[in-house]
Amino acid sequence: MKAAVYYQTGGPEVFRYEDVPDPVCHPGGVVVQVEAIGIQGGDTLHRQGGVMAGRPHIVGYQAAGTIREVGERVTTLRAGQRVVATMGFGSHAELVSVPAAAAFLIPGNLDIKEAACVPVEWATAHDCLFEFGHLQKGETVLVQAGAGGVGLAAIQLAKRAGATVLATASSAGRLERLKPYGMDHGIDYTSPDWVAMVMHLTGGRGAGLVVDSVGGHTLEGSIAALAYRGRISWVGRAGREGIAPDIAPIMQKNASITGVFLGAELVAQPERTRRVIDEVLRDIARGELKVVVDRVFPLSQAADAHRHIESRQAFGRVVMVP
Numbered sequence: 001m002k003a004a005v006y007y008q009t010g011g012p013e014v015f016r017y018e019d020v021p022d023p024v025c026h027p028g029g030v031v032v033q034v035e036a037i038g039i040q041g042g043d044t045l046h047r048q049g050g051v052m053a054g055r056p057h058i059v060g061y062q063a064a065g066t067i068r069e070v071g072e073r074v075t076t077l078r079a080g081q082r083v084v085a086t087m088g089f090g091s092h093a094e095l096v097s098v099p100a101a102a103a104f105l106i107p108g109n110l111d112i113k114e115a116a117c118v119p120v121e122w123a124t125a126h127d128c129l130f131e132f133g134h135l136q137k138g139e140t141v142l143v144q145a146g147a148g149g150v151g152l153a154a155i156q157l158a159k160r161a162g163a164t165v166l167a168t169a170s171s172a173g174r175l176e177r178l179k180p181y182g183m184d185h186g187i188d189y190t191s192p193d194w195v196a197m198v199m200h201l202t203g204g205r206g207a208g209l210v211v212d213s214v215g216g217h218t219l220e221g222s223i224a225a226l227a228y229r230g231r232i233s234w235v236g237r238a239g240r241e242g243i244a245p246d247i248a249p250i251m252q253k254n255a256s257i258t259g260v261f262l263g264a265e266l267v268a269q270p271e272r273t274r275r276v277i278d279e280v281l282r283d284i285a286r287g288e289l290k291v292v293v294d295r296v297f298p299l300s301q302a303a304d305a306h307r308h309i310e311s312r313q314a315f316g317r318v319v320m321v322p
Helices: 041-049 121-131 149-160 172-181 194-199 217-224 250-252 262-268 271-284 299-308
Strands: 003-005 018-019 031-038 061-070 082-086 095-099 104-105 142-143 162-167 183-186 207-212 224-232 254-260 293-296 316-320
Touching: 003 183, 003 299, 031 082, 041 299, 061 095, 082 095, 082 121, 104 271, 121 149, 121 207, 121 224, 121 262, 121 271, 142 149, 149 162, 149 172, 149 207, 162 172, 162 194, 172 183, 183 194, 194 217, 207 217, 217 224, 217 250, 262 271, 293 299, 299 316
Parallel strands: 142 162, 142 207, 162 183, 207 224, 224 254, 293 316
Antiparallel strands: 003 018, 031 061, 031 095, 031 316, 061 082, 082 104
């Protein structure tokens, strides 16, 4: 099979498009013929400096396609079914081998490229808001990096739950594009006064819940914009800042920060996370929620796809197709 591989970590230029051995189908797993790859922010971070499974290494957490081979112990799936799968690595390829438990059936009318952008970002957004964020109807939620995959999912889910939704983005144009997805108030995070804007919009109280996928200095701002007894769901470091934020104000507000990592939930609570992902896939197929695909690249242009993500110009998810 063809795959986008690298032999050492680094910038997008480390990618090579090469022939590699086909993956083996394990007794409890399936092999999927990949038709769409949803690139995660974590994929770019892993490429920059993550642990490599070998040389060459195939990065990537999520892909969708058609089951080509089924392991002898698998009874819930069959060849020919369309699935979206999550994995620790390996999505940037024409074939992936995954445990059956990590493959989720795609509703018949859902576009394969949209499906490739669902499990990680939407289940993460769900858990940030509800499983760990305990969002209640009528609360105010601040979604950092609203134009990202997790951000767009969180905006829609929070609005559907009856929250007032504030979101940040890097320009007025990007904020305008967020309005149809449920954002009530937009804030340009490049403004030095963005925390003051949050306080103004909340009558001086601050946000009851903040979903922060950026970290670093942005997390410090999230703490400052947080209400008394508020909660922060911290889900990543998209800002790529290697700093430890000052979290002392959390104590003064009797507030809390919870780290949210879907990978741990997929292992520790597989039945719960499967229900969440299956329900979101169903709701997207019904048109109740919307996946936003920014651009589609050929797998052979993985370097360009990663560069586009790292330019921070994407609105929604970037997809590759073999």
